[in-house]
Amino acid sequence: MLPAFGVACLLSIGIQSCSFIRGFKALTAGEARVVLAPDTIPFAYHHNKIIVQGQVNGKTYDFVLDTGAPTVIWEEVAQDLKLAKARAAVSSTDANGTRQQLNFYAAESLKLGNLEVEGINLSSVSTLADEIKCYANGGIIGGNFMRHYHWQIDYENQRLIVSSDFSRLSVPKNATRVNATVTLPQGLVVIDGIRVLGKEEEFTLDTGNGGSLNLGMQNWDAAKASEMGSYAEANGYSNLSTGGRKTITTNTIKTDFTSPMDTIPNAIIQVDTKNSLLGNHYLAQFGTITIDYSIGKGAVYFNPKKETAPDAMSYGFLPVFKKESNAFVVGKIYKGSEAEKAGLQLDDRILSINGKALSEIDYATYCDNISSGKASYVLEGDTVSLIVQRNGQQLDFRISKYSLFN
Template sequence: MIMKKLVYLILILTIIGCNSLSKTLNGGKVAKDDYMETIKFNYDYNFALIDVVINQKTYTFLVDTGAPTVISNQIYKDLNINPANSTNVTDSQGQSNNQEVVIIPEVRIGNLIYNDIGAIVADLRDVFEFNCMGIDGIIGANQMAKSFWKFDYQNHEITITDQLANFDITSYEDRLNFFTSNQKTPYVVGYVNGVSTTYTFDTGFAGHLDVDSDIADFDDAIGFVKYGSSSVGLYDVKDSISTRTIKIDSLRIGDIDMGQQIVELDHGSLIGNDFMNKHDMIMDWSSNLIYLKKKKNMKKERKVFLDSKQDLKKTKLL
């Protein structure tokens, strides 16, 4: 069984290819207009896992803004379709391989039908963590960007619509501007102790905030080391066996001033589900905006963590 606190699954796929590949991945559409669909998601592992129907079979897919849509080799075989393209795919651990790119004729999420969706073919079940969670594929940013997506982490619901007016955005006090990669993964500019960094806004990351260890010298920061792999890539390669956790004096994400924070240092800057699940969240790719409405008292939770000096004393300080 996978323990939620130990799973920090990062699946950031970097696609290397040409314009025709980008058109394949970003093609397709929702089969109808003026829609609003609410679906449940499983959050047992700190990831949003949803039911997806392809070729009249129901599968479990991870909703992952840090990746494109992915289907397993078995789904690909069942569809009996020809590849539209192929590309080199590099995962979060720097491992790369050539993967087939296909166009899925129909993907059903709830009552919504997506036609002609571009997807990478990869056997996720070969990765231990994916297999334990029963993940057959990924609904990625390239597919999500065709709609507005609202995440309600308290009720474990996602609402998908083509009309932003279906949501009362006036009640969302914070907004984050983002820019995207070719696969529509959102990136948000932020600052750590006054130093700029670019965060991947990643629903495929179960953690809170990771900060790129290369952006500044954190040698004097108080912290501790946790042992064990913090992430796994598409090709089942884990990262280093230790992760450094430190207290930083100031952190800003877009226009959100978060003050002092406890963060993990890693190979890149990430915003994950442990941050998002303290909010209702709407993702708007048409305007490159993320709307956030705070649902938990983040300041109170942060203060309790920072005041736990006894916990820090029990751990090796760096």
């Protein structure tokens, strides 16, 4: 189980530092507009991220809706709106350990549909991860805004249904109610009683995380993973955060996942984030989830789940777009995989996959693909053909699909 301050220091794609809490008092300012009749807000769903249009001081921007984070705007937005600083800056650390400076600005209002918080103070960060801006040029709408309301996230119809009065939301009778802790002032939603590797863990509901199930690195136990399942280790780039990516060692586990809302034998669980998270890829399998943000008695209602078979097949590598190189590179390689045996190396520049040229995809094109929901490449088939460039030399690979846990 995480210590109390462990969850409080989490921001899934952005900031992760206890020093950030020093500035959180500035974020509690503001008065929420009461919205009783449920407000329906459409969203776009790109790369397993919920993208909404919101307004800061009346100007429209795209935001990631992130239950696992506080509300953040990019520094460029603060400068664009000429916002006044609300307090002194603090130093913080992002989710990958990169030190950053956080500024705090006073805004007249932050609005999403008919939802509005007036006189709100917003944190701001100069993100190094320009990829985030491909789908969110405004920033992140997070828990300290969301906790003023109650939310139904309808993944199937790509809409949010929101009200100040939880009883106004229509929750199916066959939905499973799971108690949750709503942290203050951040508004994170934490579910306890989830068992992985023989221990109960706290998992944060994290719609800013496009992944599925993530066991926190601080809870990783290789011996238990071998005893209660199996795991595959990889070297590569970390998940995207506001400070960019860095090279880390991660693990993928196949083990039982037992929670109040479902039980998954031989679940595929990633170990690549500091804390344990329930991401969008997992949450979307329920079709709709409903969040009761009542302080002290919060809950999450899960609609009946659509079962999906865990996919343990892999080519042993993962492409990543690296802005510094303005190109796709090999961003992760599993140890002992077909890719490693074939001689593929981290940071090899990918020229083509299965005959589809990637060498001409620059950052602007990559961003356009993300914002439109278009895939830049597809990994499919029993064998994938790959052409890479390394030290000026062009290399050809044919890599077969294999099971991570053979």
